Amino acid sequence: MNPAEKTFSHLDPVTGQPAMVDVSGKEVTRRMARARCIVVPGEEVMQHLADGEIHTKKGPVFRTAIVAGIMAAKKTAELIPLCHPLSLENCHIDIRVNGQREVEIDCTAVITAKTGVEMEALTGASVAALTLYDMCKSFSHDIVIREVKLLEKTGGKSDYRKNG
Numbered sequence: 001m002n003p004a005e006k007t008f009s010h011l012d013p014v015t016g017q018p019a020m021v022d023v024s025g026k027e028v029t030r031r032m033a034r035a036r037c038i039v040v041p042g043e044e045v046m047q048h049l050a051d052g053e054i055h056t057k058k059g060p061v062f063r064t065a066i067v068a069g070i071m072a073a074k075k076t077a078e079l080i081p082l083c084h085p086l087s088l089e090n091c092h093i094d095i096r097v098n099g100q101r102e103v104e105i106d107c108t109a110v111i112t113a114k115t116g117v118e119m120e121a122l123t124g125a126s127v128a129a130l131t132l133y134d135m136c137k138s139f140s141h142d143i144v145i146r147e148v149k150l151l152e153k154t155g156g157k158s159d160y161r162k163n164g
Contacts (some may be wrong), residue, residue, distance in 0.1 A: 010082050020082050026114040031155030035121035037129040038147040039103040044140035054136060061135045062095045065105070069128030071094040073108040073109055080123070083148055084115050091120070093128050105129050106151070116156050122148060 012019040041054075048054050054061040070091045076086035082152045090110040098104050107124030127131040129145045136143060 005085070008090075014104075018082060020084065021115075023084065023114040026112055026156070027124050029155040030110070031111045031116045031153070032105060032108065032110045033116060033118040033121040033153040034108045034146065035118070035125040036107075036149055036151050037105045037145060039105065040101060040144040040146065041103060041128050041132070041136060041142075042140050042142045045136045047145060050152040052097070056135050056138060057133045061132055064100045064135060065095060065128040065131040066070060066093040067132040068135060069105070069107055072127030073107060073124030075101055076120045076123045084104060086111055086113060086115070086117060086120060087094050088117065089121060091124060097138040103132065105132070107133060116153055118150055118153055122150060 007013060009021050010018055045054065048056065053063070058064070070093060071090045072079070074088055077083045088109055088111055090108075092108045094104075094106045094108075096104045096106075105125050105128045107121045107128065109120040109124060111117050111120075125146050126145075129148075133143050133145060149162065150160065153159065
């Protein structure tokens with residue numbers, strides 16, 4: 001495609017101004033998206049892992065991160081410009097310790113609507129990871145958040161599943 005022929009979905013084709021994508025003509029379907037974020041807390045933080053949970057003076061880290069991730073997914077349209085406000089039908093955060101080095105945070109968002117929930121899933125996973133960081137920074141600031149990615153989406157025009 002010639003660069004001069006590019007059109008951007010979030011720009012009004014007539015005025016060139018930012019605009020919400022018009023989904024009024026789209027079909028209502030069940031849509032699901034699952035995103036993942038990897039957190040590498042470091043040794044100092046992982047020393048506080050007991051019974052599948054990290055405990056700090058602020059409380060249980062994973063449980064708090066789950067609540068924060070779900071709340072963030074529900075408020076995605078308030079955080080991301082031009083994102084459609086959606087009333088999620090389900091949002092689930094799963095946090096797993098992978099070995100002794102990484103924490104995997106998956107967020108699955110579901111809705112029956114005219115537009116997808118990829119941004120909600122990505123936001124939920126990201127805010128859960130940021131909550132983990134916030135609650136554990138008293139142990140160490142050497143915490144790395146990486147690999148925020150969409151793993152899969154279904155419904156709508158096309159399905160997607162990350163390979164590998």
